[in-house]
Amino acid sequence: MMNVAVPDELMSRFRTVSMERLERIDTAWTAIVHGETSPSEDAQLLRDVHTLKGDAKVVGLVEASMLCQRLEDLLSAARDRSYRVHEDVDIVVTMTIQFIAMLVRKRSAGGGIDLQGFLKQIEEVMSEWLRRSSEAPDRKLSVGPHLRVKDRDRVTESSGIRLSSATTSVYVEHLRATSTETKARLHQMWTELRAGVIEAHRAPLTSIVFGHVRTAREIAEALGKRLTAVVHGDDIAVSPETADALSVVLVHALRNAVDHGIELPAVRQKANKPPIATLKVDIERHGERISLLVEDDGTGVDIDAVRVRAVERGLLSPELARDAPAERVLECLLAPGFSTRDSTSELSGRGIGLDAAHAAVRELGGDLTLESHYGWGTTLRASVADARGALDILSFDSPHSEVRFAIPAIHAVKKTDALSTVALEDVLRIPKSDRAKPQSFSVFSADFAVTIDAVAKPTPERALRTCPTQEEELVEIVDVGERQLVLVRPEVLHARLRSD
Amino acid sequence: MTIQEINTRELKTETEVQKSAFTVKMTGFAEMPMMAELDGFLKRLHQSAIDAQIPEVVIDIRPLEFMNSSCFKAFVSWINTLQEAPEASQYRVRFVSDEKKHWQNRSLGALACFAVDLIKVETSSMGS
Numbered sequence: 172m173m174n175v176a177v178p179d180e181l182m183s184r185f186r187t188v189s190m191e192r193l194e195r196i197d198t199a200w201t202a203i204v205h206g207e208t209s210p211s212e213d214a215q216l217l218r219d220v221h222t223l224k225g226d227a228k229v230v231g232l233v234e235a236s237m238l239c240q241r242l243e244d245l246l247s248a249a250r251d252r253s254y255r256v257h258e259d260v261d262i263v264v265t266m267t268i269q270f271i272a273m274l275v276r277k278r279s280a281g282g283g284i285d286l287q288g289f290l291k292q293i294e295e296v297m298s299e300w301l302r303r304s305s306e307a308p309d310r311k312l313s314v315g316p317h318l319r320v321k322d323r324d325r326v327t328e329s330s331g332i333r334l335s336s337a338t339t340s341v342y343v344e345h346l347r348a349t350s351t352e353t354k355a356r357l358h359q360m361w362t363e364l365r366a367g368v369i370e371a372h373r374a375p376l377t378s379i380v381f382g383h384v385r386t387a388r389e390i391a392e393a394l395g396k397r398l399t400a401v402v403h404g405d406d407i408a409v410s411p412e413t414a415d416a417l418s419v420v421l422v423h424a425l426r427n428a429v430d431h432g433i434e435l436p437a438v439r440q441k442a443n444k445p446p447i448a449t450l451k452v453d454i455e456r457h458g459e460r461i462s463l464l465v466e467d468d469g470t471g472v473d474i475d476a477v478r479v480r481a482v483e484r485g486l487l488s489p490e491l492a493r494d495a496p497a498e499r500v501l502e503c504l505l506a507p508g509f510s511t512r513d514s515t516s517e518l519s520g521r522g523i524g525l526d527a528a529h530a531a532v533r534e535l536g537g538d539l540t541l542e543s544h545y546g547w548g549t550t551l552r553a554s555v556a557d558a559r560g561a562l563d564i565l566s567f568d569s570p571h572s573e574v575r576f577a578i579p580a581i582h583a584v585k586k587t588d589a590l591s592t593v594a595l596e597d598v599l600r601i602p603k604s605d606r607a608k609p610q611s612f613s614v615f616s617a618d619f620a621v622t623i624d625a626v627a628k629p630t631p632e633r634a635l636r637t638c639p640t641q642e643e644e645l646v647e648i649v650d651v652g653e654r655q656l657v658l659v660r661p662e663v664l665h666a667r668l669r670s671d
Numbered sequence: 672m673t674i675q676e677i678n679t680r681e682l683k684t685e686t687e688v689q690k691s692a693f694t695v696k697m698t699g700f701a702e703m704p705m706m707a708e709l710d711g712f713l714k715r716l717h718q719s720a721i722d723a724q725i726p727e728v729v730i731d732i733r734p735l736e737f738m739n740s741s742c743f744k745a746f747v748s749w750i751n752t753l754q755e756a757p758e759a760s761q762y763r764v765r766f767v768s769d770e771k772k773h774w775q776n777r778s779l780g781a782l783a784c785f786a787v788d789l790i791k792v793e794t795s796s797m798g799s
Contacts, residue, residue, distance in 0.1 A: 201741070259777055262739070262778050263781060265743060269747040270784070284784070286784070288784040288787070289785075293781075295777070332737070333736070
């Protein structure tokens with residue numbers, strides 16, 4: 172909306188410059204999400220958006236300026252996640268850039284443009300994105316380079332979906348096969364495809380670690396601190412979930428080490444320490460678990476200060492605070508919002524960070540511990556299971572075949588005497604050979620109910636989604652230990668039965 | 672009247688030309704390598720729609736598995752061109768999305784905000 176009469180010449184100049192700027196923003200964003208850019212280009216992108224926001228305000232394009240602010244929010248959140256963004260986010264960022272371009276061209280959001288509706292779309296994507304993320308990091312903590320796994324090292328989400336879907340089909344085909352030879356051949360094919368699916372989704376952890384270490388060095392330099400970083404670890408590839416969780420740990424651990432732990436050279440010398448600090452990062456794989464160690468020889472944690480603050484925060488009783496061993500007291504640092512600092516810095520010290528790191532590893536069934544010697548440094552150890560997402564299921568043997576089926580545990584199950592039941596083998600066209608007396612169970616939610624055959628009441632278990640398919644697909648093959656189960660989505664089954 | 676379709680392994684279009692509307696069904700995956708194809712197709716579609724003075728273009732993306740940001744940009748560009756066309760020759764655009772494909776509803780919801788007077792989004796299931 173234009174409230175001020177801006178000379179035409181100025182407006183025309185603003186349009187030309189802004190359209191060029193928007194083209195640069197669009198190109199830079201595309202390059203970033205495809206992993207083809209450097210940190211300096213990324214900084215330029217944020218500067219361009221910021222400048223455009225200011226320029227639009229000056230010429231009275233309040234709506235364009237407001238949208239630039241939202242774009243800044245989106246870009247900052249993406250940057251905090253090392254630009255590992257969901258495709259929904261990529262689309263909304265791209266469309267926001269296009270929307271701003273439209274406002275710049277047209278001057279105001281009249282004539283069929285629904286700015287409020289568009290802002291609502293951004294809000295929805297943002298809130299869904301934050302909910303999906305293992306953490307909602309504070310923007311002030313995010314500085315330094317961007318550690319997104321490059322596209323050439325990863326498979327796009329859509330390709331991953333296609334791979335998983337095709338792999339699932341091969342598994343179902345193997346169940347359908349009647350000859351032993353075909354069954355074995357298809358099973359072999361499935362094993363190879365599944366290994367491909369898992370591998371295709373892997374992210375090279377080592378390059379992520381080096382990126383974070385590089386950031387830590389830059390931060391140290393900016394703070395006048397000197398450090399030698401030592402990284403140990405083989406070239407480990409992990410699932411994106413594991414990479415994300417360990418990335419969160421590294422962000423906070425390294426920044427805490429550089430900001431709070433490592434002292435200025437003069438201070439270190441006074442404490443009879445070498446002026447150059449040592450920062451050590453080790454990554455190791457132990458079977459399915461990945462362990463990470465971040466160690467610095469800085470000032471360490473003042474345990475007595477933590478005891479005092481823990482009592483103030485009500486995390487420990489005065490008695491417990493007095494008597495608790497150091498490791499118990501250090502656990503308080505993992506509590507949300509805990510900080511022993513009286514003032515905050517731009518990098519850390521706001522008491523957020525270690526709790527986010529802790530939450531990220533716990534999300535994957537992992538753990539995080541701290542060890543510190545006041546005056547001599549801190550060691551953080553994190554360990555996570557390198558597996559794709561876990562899913563709570565209800566599993567059951569089929570009375571009509573050797574297949575063990577499962578449904579997501581969010582559904583309610585009740586034994587029923589209904590005669591009209593569904594043999595899942597019929598739906599999936601798997602040969603039937605009755606092997607036990609069927610019992611009928613109604614699987615239901617608020618919207619639907621289907622009755623299925625099972626040998627006994629489905630039992631709760633936790634499965635791993637090694638080959639995830641989309642929600643609208645009827646089946647997914649999940650792992651429970653070494654065994655594969657055919658997960659059936661009851662809502663899709665219900666829809667399919669209705670349409671048949 | 673025929674419009675040259677996209678017929679690649681990744682992405683296919685099928686256009687039904689009627690007096691009341693052009694109905695385009697898109698199938699497959701619209702990703703980065705398909706951007707130029709899609710852009711070209713939408714330009715042809717636009718020109719044909721203007722020439723035929725048809726009141727509506729229906730884009731049925733229900734069978735489409737995925738469309739990335741680059742291809743959505745091609746749609747934005749098409750909508751911009753349509754907005755800039757003389758009002759008398761403008762046509763309406765109706766997108767049909769699959770209610771179960773969250774990405775379709777989300778992305779089209781945002782796209783519709785560019786021109787609520789010209790774009791309508793309808794959701795329905797694949798079977799209907």
